[in-house]
Amino acid sequence: MITVLGASGFIGSHLARRLEGLGLEYQAIGRTDALPPGNLGDVIYCIGLTSDFRSRLLDTVEAHVCNLLGLVRNYEFESLLYLSSTRVYANDDSSSEEKALHVTPRRPTDLFNISKVMGESIVLNCGRNVRIARVSNVYGPDFASENFLSSIIRDAITRRKVTFLTAPDSAKDYISVDDAVNGLIQIATRGRDSIYNLASGVNVSHDDLATKLRTLTGCKIEFAPGAQTVRFPPIDIERLRREFGISPSSVLDDLAQLVCLYERSV
Numbered sequence: 001m002i003t004v005l006g007a008s009g010f011i012g013s014h015l016a017r018r019l020e021g022l023g024l025e026y027q028a029i030g031r032t033d034a035l036p037p038g039n040l041g042d043v044i045y046c047i048g049l050t051s052d053f054r055s056r057l058l059d060t061v062e063a064h065v066c067n068l069l070g071l072v073r074n075y076e077f078e079s080l081l082y083l084s085s086t087r088v089y090a091n092d093d094s095s096s097e098e099k100a101l102h103v104t105p106r107r108p109t110d111l112f113n114i115s116k117v118m119g120e121s122i123v124l125n126c127g128r129n130v131r132i133a134r135v136s137n138v139y140g141p142d143f144a145s146e147n148f149l150s151s152i153i154r155d156a157i158t159r160r161k162v163t164f165l166t167a168p169d170s171a172k173d174y175i176s177v178d179d180a181v182n183g184l185i186q187i188a189t190r191g192r193d194s195i196y197n198l199a200s201g202v203n204v205s206h207d208d209l210a211t212k213l214r215t216l217t218g219c220k221i222e223f224a225p226g227a228q229t230v231r232f233p234p235i236d237i238e239r240l241r242r243e244f245g246i247s248p249s250s251v252l253d254d255l256a257q258l259v260c261l262y263e264r265s266v
Helices: 010-022 057-074 110-124 148-158 177-190 206-217 238-244 251-265
Strands: 002-005 026-029 042-045 079-085 130-135 137-139 161-166 171-176 195-198 203-205 220-228
Touching (some): 010 026, 042 057, 042 177, 057 079, 079 110, 110 130, 130 177, 137 148, 137 177, 137 251, 161 206, 171 177, 171 251, 177 195, 177 238, 195 238, 203 206, 206 220
Parallel strands (some): 002 042, 042 079, 130 195, 161 220
Antiparallel strands (some): 171 203
């Protein structure tokens, strides 16, 4: 039995659908739903905030830490896979799963990273069968969200103009929701290590995204005056590749399909 916590969210809902398609026994629990009694089996903890964490700091801590504490304290399970984030590498220049992490409490945006690191620490030190997936920026048909990629696709099609708030050479890693879900199932059911980076392994610049979007939609591209460069370190996915043979797709290759899906939805 696999229990998906946060099954009403973007990743959780796709995960539940994939488990159903595979014919695996599972139960899908929404963020505010009561947990059923008894052993929860193999738990995948998808409860979390993404693009709205800056305006919901306390909710972020509750999702990433407080709800997790309740689960670990009060429930039986065979294993637990906690979804963390590759943002925990934001203050570093490398991204090995075994490296020490660095956070800055005075920096408001680091509260997200700190809450994820706190969740990881709880999981790793609870003395139970646990794993962590540090997930990159997940993309897919999530067009109502304020996540970066969804918002620029929406602007390219509806406004015919995209304004980037960070510089053209800004870059980060993106992974499709299908690849993310496949990786989560593999890690939860077969993972031999305790921490996995779940990413594409390739950084994509804003300039590359802008060029591709302009080609696909004919939209106007602007970069805000004085925009700063924000670059994340390339994510090391050697452990993911070696253990599961996963080769994630490219967001640039998938962008045409995402544009087509959004045009059909409006």
